[in-house]
Amino acid sequence: MPVITIKVLKGTLSEEKKKEIVLRVTETVAEIEARPYPKEKLLPYTWCLIEEVDMKNWGIGGETVTPEMLKAVMEGKT
Numbered sequence: 174m175p176v177i178t179i180k181v182l183k184g185t186l187s188e189e190k191k192k193e194i195v196l197r198v199t200e201t202v203a204e205i206e207a208r209p210y211p212k213e214k215l216l217p218y219t220w221c222l223i224e225e226v227d228m229k230n231w232g233i234g235g236e237t238v239t240p241e242m243l244k245a246v247m248e249g250k251t
């Protein structure tokens with residue numbers, strides 16, 4: 174029975190996006206893992222967790238992530 178953990182920066186996803194991620198990732202993992210059986214057999218037993226991490230606790234390239242860095246990534250400026 175799969176447990177899927179997704180870590181994201183706190184405050185970057187709306188509740189709607191979180192629901193969509195949980196639904197779509199759960200369906201995809203269940204479909205792959207259940208083969209050759211239907212994914213519906215595994216869906217009720219597939220867990221998906223979204224963990225939100227404060228920016229001050231997230232680093233990349235040796236630097237703590239800042240709102241400005243995140244904005245630059247989203248705008249394709251990095």
